[in-house]
Amino acid sequence: QVQLVQSGAEVKKPGASVRVSCEAFxxxxxxxDVCWVRQATGQGLEWMGWMNPNSxxxxxxxxxxxxxxMTSDTSKNTAYMELSSLTSEDTALYFCARCIRxxxxxxxxxxxxxxxxxx
Amino acid sequence: EIVLTQSPGxxxxxxxxxxxxxxxxxxxVSSNYLAWYQQKPGQAPRLLIYGVFNRATAIPDRFxxxxxxTDFTLTISRLEPEDFAVYYCQQYGRSPRxxxxxxxxxxx
Numbered sequence: 001q002v003q004l005v006q007s008g009a010e011v012k013k014p015g016a017s018v019r020v021s022c023e024a025f026x027x028x029x030x031x032x033d034v035c036w037v038r039q040a041t042g043q044g045l046e047w048m049g050w051m052n053p054n055s056x057x058x059x060x061x062x063x064x065x066x067x068x069x070m071t072s073d074t075s076k077n078t079a080y081m082e083l084s085s086l087t088s089e090d091t092a093l094y095f096c097a098r099c100i101r102x103x104x105x106x107x108x109x110x111x112x113x114x115x116x117x118x119x
Numbered sequence: 120e121i122v123l124t125q126s127p128g129x130x131x132x133x134x135x136x137x138x139x140x141x142x143x144x145x146x147x148v149s150s151n152y153l154a155w156y157q158q159k160p161g162q163a164p165r166l167l168i169y170g171v172f173n174r175a176t177a178i179p180d181r182f183x184x185x186x187x188x189t190d191f192t193l194t195i196s197r198l199e200p201e202d203f204a205v206y207y208c209q210q211y212g213r214s215p216r217x218x219x220x221x222x223x224x225x226x227x
Contacts, residue, residue, distance in 0.1 A: 035216075037164075045156075045164065045207055045218040061215045095163055104211045105154040107175060109163035 002026040004096055004110035011116045017084040020113045022096030024077045030054040034079040035099040035106050036070060038092040046092075050099055053079065086117045121146055121210050123219035131227040138195040140222045142208035147188050149212030155184055155193045158221075159204045167206075168193065198224070 007021040022034065036048040049060035051070040058070050064083070072079045079096055094113045097106035122145040132138055142153070151171040156164035166175040168184035171191060181196040195202055203226050208219040 037218075044220045045158075045209075047209070047216045047218060049215075059214055097163075100169075103152060103169075104216055105152070105166065105169045105209065106156075106164070107166050107169075109165070112163055 002098065002108045004098060004108060006094075006096060006110040006113045009114040009116070011118065012086050014087055014117055014119055016086050016117075017082060018086060018115050019080055019082040020094050020096070020115070022079045022081070022110050024079070024098070027098070029072075029077040030074055031101070033099040033101050033104060034070070034072065035097045035104060036068075036081045037095045037097060037106070039095070039112075040089075040092045043092075048081070048094075050104055051079065052101070083115075086115075088117050091115065091117045120215055121148065121213055121217050123208055123210060123217055125206075125208060125219035125222045127222060128220075129223045129225060131225050132198055133227045134198050134200055136198050138193075138198055138202070138224055140193040140195075140206055140224075142186075142191040142193070142219050144189040144191070144210060148191075148210045151187060152210060152212035153184075153186070153191050154209045154211060155182075156207045156209065157202075157204045158207065164207065195224075 003025040005023045033050045035050040051058040053072040069082045096110040098108040124143045126141045153171045155168040158164040172184040183194045205221045205223045
């Protein structure tokens with residue numbers, strides 16, 4: 001069945017970067033987009049952006065442009081999300097999700113990766 | 120950016136009761152690209168409804184989506200114990216895709 005498995009929790013200092021991976025199983029990786037969503041503790045969902053693993057095309061939430069990079073390695077069926085210049089406001093649970101191409105609702109989600117930014 | 124406002128913030132109901140959740144958009148949602156997700160504590164969200172009224176795979180028919188334009192509703196006809204959770208709407212017709220702030224359905 002479809003499964004997205006994310007990398008483990010990270011603790012980073014302010015100003016550092018973090019990279020979260022998301023390995024896909026059970027479907028053809030290049031025929032769906034990958035979306036990233038984050039959730040601060042006790043808060044709602046924030047859509048961060050998406051990437052097309054087939055073309056490499058991306059689209060990011062405007063407030064994250066310049067700090068976020070979404071990439072993929074199709075040989076490993078894995079997507080990556082890198083966020084730089086971290087602040088405490090980036091402390092959150094980060095989810096990857098399989099997104100329906102050209103529509104971008106998410107029909108399958110990873111388990112989440114907790115990123116904590118603390119000095 | 121399309122802002123989605125969900126109401127109420129919290130809905131206190133008993134098992135077997137009907138739940139009606141609202142999602143209002145700041146501007147019309149293109150092509151009725153509106154989805155609903157359920158999230159339980161410590162879990163990832165789960166897709167319930169897409170395209171306003173289409174149930175996702177394995178979603179029971181007690182979940183019904185409706186609406187158009189700027190006003191959308193998720194109805195749970197008879198609450199089961201496993202339905203107590205937080206529900207989010209999302210519009211995916213325009214970038215950036217945005218979520219509502221969520222409605223918590225709690226046991227009364």
